Amino acid sequence: MSILLEAEHLTKIFTQRGKNPFKAVNDVSFTLKKGETLGIVGESGSGKSTIAKLLTRLTDITEGTLKFEGKDITRLKQSQLKEVYGDIQMVFQNPVGSFDPRRTLGDGIGESLRNRGMKKADVEKRVAELLEQCGLEKEYAKRYPHEVSGGQCQRAAIARALAVEPKVLICDEATSALDVTIQKQIMELLKDLKEKKGLSFIFICHNLALVQMFCDRVLVLYEGKVVESGIPDDIINEPKEEYTRRLVDAVLS
Amino acid sequence: MSEKQNKNVTVRVQKIKKNHIKQKLAFFLILAIGLVVLAVFSEHLCPYDPYAQDLASALQPPSLQHPMGTDTYGRDMLSRVISGARASIFSTFILVAVISVLGTAVGVCCGYFGGAADAVMMRISDVCLAFPGLVFAMAIAAILGGGIQNAVIALAVVSWPKYSRIARGQTLALKEEPYIHAAILAGDSSGQIMLRHILPNMLGPVLVTAMLDIGTMMMELAGLSFLGLGAQIPMAEWGSMMSSGRSMIQTYPWVVLSPGIAIFISVAIFNLLGDTVRDYLDPKNSRS
Numbered sequence: 456m457s458i459l460l461e462a463e464h465l466t467k468i469f470t471q472r473g474k475n476p477f478k479a480v481n482d483v484s485f486t487l488k489k490g491e492t493l494g495i496v497g498e499s500g501s502g503k504s505t506i507a508k509l510l511t512r513l514t515d516i517t518e519g520t521l522k523f524e525g526k527d528i529t530r531l532k533q534s535q536l537k538e539v540y541g542d543i544q545m546v547f548q549n550p551v552g553s554f555d556p557r558r559t560l561g562d563g564i565g566e567s568l569r570n571r572g573m574k575k576a577d578v579e580k581r582v583a584e585l586l587e588q589c590g591l592e593k594e595y596a597k598r599y600p601h602e603v604s605g606g607q608c609q610r611a612a613i614a615r616a617l618a619v620e621p622k623v624l625i626c627d628e629a630t631s632a633l634d635v636t637i638q639k640q641i642m643e644l645l646k647d648l649k650e651k652k653g654l655s656f657i658f659i660c661h662n663l664a665l666v667q668m669f670c671d672r673v674l675v676l677y678e679g680k681v682v683e684s685g686i687p688d689d690i691i692n693e694p695k696e697e698y699t700r701r702l703v704d705a706v707l708s
Numbered sequence: 709m710s711e712k713q714n715k716n717v718t719v720r721v722q723k724i725k726k727n728h729i730k731q732k733l734a735f736f737l738i739l740a741i742g743l744v745v746l747a748v749f750s751e752h753l754c755p756y757d758p759y760a761q762d763l764a765s766a767l768q769p770p771s772l773q774h775p776m777g778t779d780t781y782g783r784d785m786l787s788r789v790i791s792g793a794r795a796s797i798f799s800t801f802i803l804v805a806v807i808s809v810l811g812t813a814v815g816v817c818c819g820y821f822g823g824a825a826d827a828v829m830m831r832i833s834d835v836c837l838a839f840p841g842l843v844f845a846m847a848i849a850a851i852l853g854g855g856i857q858n859a860v861i862a863l864a865v866v867s868w869p870k871y872s873r874i875a876r877g878q879t880l881a882l883k884e885e886p887y888i889h890a891a892i893l894a895g896d897s898s899g900q901i902m903l904r905h906i907l908p909n910m911l912g913p914v915l916v917t918a919m920l921d922i923g924t925m926m927m928e929l930a931g932l933s934f935l936g937l938g939a940q941i942p943m944a945e946w947g948s949m950m951s952s953g954r955s956m957i958q959t960y961p962w963v964v965l966s967p968g969i970a971i972f973i974s975v976a977i978f979n980l981l982g983d984t985v986r987d988y989l990d991p992k993n994s995r996s
Contacts, residue, residue, distance in 0.1 A: 508889075513889050513893075533897075537895040540893050541895075549886055552885060552886045552887060553886040553887050553889075554887055555891070563887075567893075567894035570894060570895040570896060615894070
């Protein structure tokens with residue numbers, strides 16, 4: 456299987472004047488193969504979301520290299536990244552906040568297509584297709600983010616991420632802001648996409664049960680470091696590290 | 709049960725409040741539009757030629773013929789006040805439009821890109837904010853020389869930092885919103901993000917500041933003219949009219965009071981309109 460995403464010794468240090476530099480992500484390395492789903496778990500503040508931002512280059516990488524399909528994208532500028540964003544897309548934690556409050560959902564979903572020079576009529580058609588694929592009627596394209604529920608908005612966000620037909624979809628706590636039944640529906644949608652489109656996922660989550668159900672491999676993150684990695688079942692059944700054990704116990708109790 | 713009733717009461721109170729604000733907004737908007745119409749059609753609304761001298765009827769007290777009296781040269785004060793509306797209101801509008809657009813543009817760019825340019829622009833705006841605005845504007849106007857355009861330029865130079873501060877702060881906050889990240893991932897250029905996603909979402913505070921600024925700027929322009937740094941004699945402008953009549957405040961008060969009241973009324977109208985717009989756009993009042 457070909458390697459899509461390759462992270463080597465990724466490190467992110469936040470520096471603030473008058474404060475000690477803070478290592479949010481410390482020497483994290485992993486690879487993501489085509490069609491694979493990699494879970495990243497850890498408690499709040501363990502650096503999960505920072506990793507998501509590093510992988511999409513929304514913040515600068517302090518040290519280490521990030522390669523996509525063998526090409527070094529660690530230091531690309533925003534204008535050069537446009538091409539990479541055709542292959543790597545992201546679904547955010549807060550579905551409603553990830554859409555511009557003054558623009559319709561359809562406008563947000565079609566934005567990447569228009570930026571790639573698609574004609575207006577074609578964009579409209581494609582947006583309708585995408586919405587349908589994600590289980591929404593095409594009328595939702597005309598709605599504003601505050602007019603729909605969180606679950607519907609997250610479906611629209613997934614539709615937006617799929618618009619450019621990416622190879623890797625990064626889900627940063629994509630189901631955490633939703634209640635349990637909606638969470639299940641969204642997970643089914645993601646599973647469906649995984650099977651039908653052969654998408655690769657980086658699935659960032661604090662819920663071990665979801666990770667066990669959905670991921671092929673998992674990294675356990677603690678204070679910015681990978682403390683354990685492997686197959687979810689193994690890690691949950693026989694955690695080697697003290698921290699992982701606590702994480703598993705916390706779910707069971 | 710009682711909680712539900714309480715909630716209903718709050719909703720009703722909010723609705724009444726909202727309606728009240730709407731009525732207020734309509735009221736002040738009509739008054740402000742009235743002033744603008746007065747300024748636009750000032751030539752046709754003046755009962756006399758505001759520049760025609762008639763020394764035989766100089767300094768007459770208000771009468772049916774001259775509702776606001778006449779000045780030292782026998783010019784009809786009402787006509788001069790009406791035609792002065794044009795100079796005052798239009799200069800103010802141009803001034804506020806220029807500073808709000810330029811200041812906001814500078815602020816958004818500084819907030820979005822940061823770096824050295826941001827630091828330099830913000831230090832310049834610190835300098836502008838450190839001095840009392842009118843004093844600084846007086847200095848600049850004095851260098852540029854008299855004339856209402858120069859007064860507008862002087863006030864623009866001192867007043868833009870307010871907008872760039874607001875715009876910069878808003879931009880810094882909005883920049884971290886997930887939808888801006890989503891826009892980056894959609895392949896938007898920096899320009900697109902600033903114009904399509906940041907500007908529309910910060911228009912509220914900028915608009916409110918601009919509305920509230922109309923009154924202030926009108927007063928400062930009149931102030932500069934009063935000091936002889938703005939509109940030049942014999943141009944009909946409220947500030948310079950007050951200035952030329954100020955020695956007569958005890959003997960012929962209408963010469964000073966008519967333009968003074970005109971300034972007072974129009975500044976009050978635009979300030980109250982600005983306040984109401986702020987209340988109207990306040991999310992606490994609009995979401996129910």
